Amino acid sequence: MARVLLVTISLVMMGLLSGCWNRIELNQLGIVNAVGVDYGEDGWNITYQIVVPSAMTSGTGGPSGSTNQPAVHVFSVQAKTIHQAWNLSSLENPRRIFVAHNKVVVIGKEAAEHGINNLLDYYFRNPEPRETVLMLLYEGQASEIVKQLNPPEKLPGTSLSDIVDEEKRLLAYFPSTNVLEFALRVNSDSKGAWMPIIKLSGDRSEHSGAEQQSLEVYKVTSPPIKLVLSGLGIFQGDKFAGYFNHEEGLGLSWMTGQIRKTEIPFPCSPSSENSNKATFLVNSSKTKAVPVKEGEHYVMRLKVNIRGNLVESGCPLDLTHPEVIKQLETQLDKEIEKTIFKAWSGIQRLKVDAAGFADKVHRKFPSDWRGLKDRWPEELNRMKLDVQVQAKIRRPGLIQKSFDQLQKEKEKK
Template sequence: MRRILLCCVAVLVCLTAAGCCNRTELDELGITAATGFDRDGDDWEMTYQVIVPSASGASQGGGSAGGGSQPSVYVFTTKGKTIREAADLGYTENPRRLYFGHTEILVIGKGAAETGIEQILDVYFRNIDARETVLVAVTDGKASEILRKMVPPEKIPGTALAELLRKQDNNSSYFPVVNVFEIAQKLVSDAQTVGVPEIIVTDGDGKALESLDVNKTTSPPVKMKVERLGVLHLNRLVGYLNRDESYGIAWLTNQVKGSTISFSCSGADANSKNGTLRITSAKTKVTPVRAEEQHYNMRVETEASGNLLMEFMCQEDLSKPDSIRAIEKAAAEEIMKKIQMGWGASQKLRVDLPGFADKIHRKDPKAWKKLKNNWSEELSRIELDIHVKVKLERHGLIKKSFDTLLNQNSGQE
């Protein structure tokens, strides 16, 4: 009986002793919205954009209990021989433990991207607080400069930058977004290449907002925008694609979600774009086709559908099937041009941005063994056999352009 009582007492002591001895209170955490990576010689420069809870709460209508005019984030930069050392040195000037579970975006500066990002990826896959779904962007300057700029009217710039990438991806598809996991996955694939959106700052002079008129309408002195697609091969930045070239790669890699295609009217100048088709769905299939010896070409089959609910200043009568087919053909030709531009830019950089290597490897492993050692040279030989089919689903409320209707009424008078 005594033994039973002693056992019960021991269990009760253990239960009362067990507690959250390693707990961390919320007011001890510094929640980061964005992280920047730069290189200064052999050192890493880490920049953190940390949310100020009191200020962000007040800015969302929480009364005056918060920060008034206090900034919603604060930004600081540390330097170290390794990323971990730079992060630890942050505690010399930051009273809170950095928490990366809510980080929205990583910005990699030009110096770090050109030196190599393998250490960045290693840190993110080892850190239990970090998420591999964080979006990634590059910049032609320093990441610290990007994170120190505000993005009106949003209160948290890091979140605004991530939303900027997502919105343009969903509505225009010019620069497909990519996260940490996808970058690692593509860099270790046979193609070993990935595209990352580039963020730049335009019209920046560092001044405060200036009033434009008597009603105190303001315009931000600096603007954030997605400018190009940075191309990472192996682990380094090797070049950029402009908007049209990046858009072509998006079509070629089946990453077009919502987008807009401008086309020329029948018989009009090719540079004159008078019609706009809003793409609502798109699908691209790429199939390796065996040519002579071990050489491969690519058959590209693209299907897209859209609505003619934007501008249309052509003379065609949309009640006639021939006019519908002419519009579909014109839009298909524009898509073909963009695909060719994207592939041409990838060939010029001697990188496999569309991921053709992985497709050949899956279809013909024996052929890939012979091709992979000289893959950069083989890329210059690959030709695309492009087939695009566009379907016009809706053409709006009127059958003819308003310009045509005006001309008809003028002729009757």
């Protein structure tokens, strides 16, 4: 009897411990690397890159390795909703779509003008897609970007995300955003948000996408078409409102504290604005915005403190003198102020609070906000901006005079 009971318990336990009944093998997954979102009369068009594992073993993902196919395959699906598009992908793709490793989502202009609340809803409602996916805007059909190969990298989606990350670290012309950050901004008091603009640079008449781009491209030193960050798309809520150029984008980065390791060219003196220049590398930056009420309206006091090094100098100045360093710091302050005011002019031109000033006014003057909420764009247009920049040059470099100046002094001897 005890033996029968033991066998029965063992069989029951074996049934309970068989936890692989709903397993999905790796070779059954279609790992998505980049997504393009377009909108038209027939609904949403989703274009996505699927990683080809066999091509990843080659040296370049091209003809020089063990395979003659690119490292990704591109598919497009059209549907009434975004989630339905992913389900309809099973009609042309034998693998289960897996979006958890997606790097970037590209928004087409028509989709941006229509509004992307449906896309945000998809990311926050479902457990698999990640809100850390980077967002980019394209002025045409996003499918063009997703179909584009980007040598020398194997995975175009990963290459795009790396370009955005490097631009954020070194330039900050076009501050990046991911799905979570974008959603927080459009649901804030200001309603203003942004995303970098990507474009195709080169001769598009010869090669216009992966289906027309021959793998012979990998045999030349420079591909005919390149993916380039070119501007900043400004959104009012979830809808596209206008553009910022690189100077306005850099000014917005200063206003919102997005500066990391940016290099700033600036004139040596007011009289040498178009000739002799120096370059300052930011090591640390801090921006503080404080609203102040003056009468019935507001002034935003923006304080920027930066520290860094002089990495290039064409100035005919002797950097051993403290007053010369102070002169350069003054010129640097003016250059940053000018950049910030260009962004401020862009904000007033588009009437979009991309800097998030509404949130700061709401926190400091909560009782006033009840009356300001419905007429904030008009109040933003009346707001004045008071910018105070304090730059410190910590190290002027290994030589105290410009190389050109040293040569001229040697010739005189």
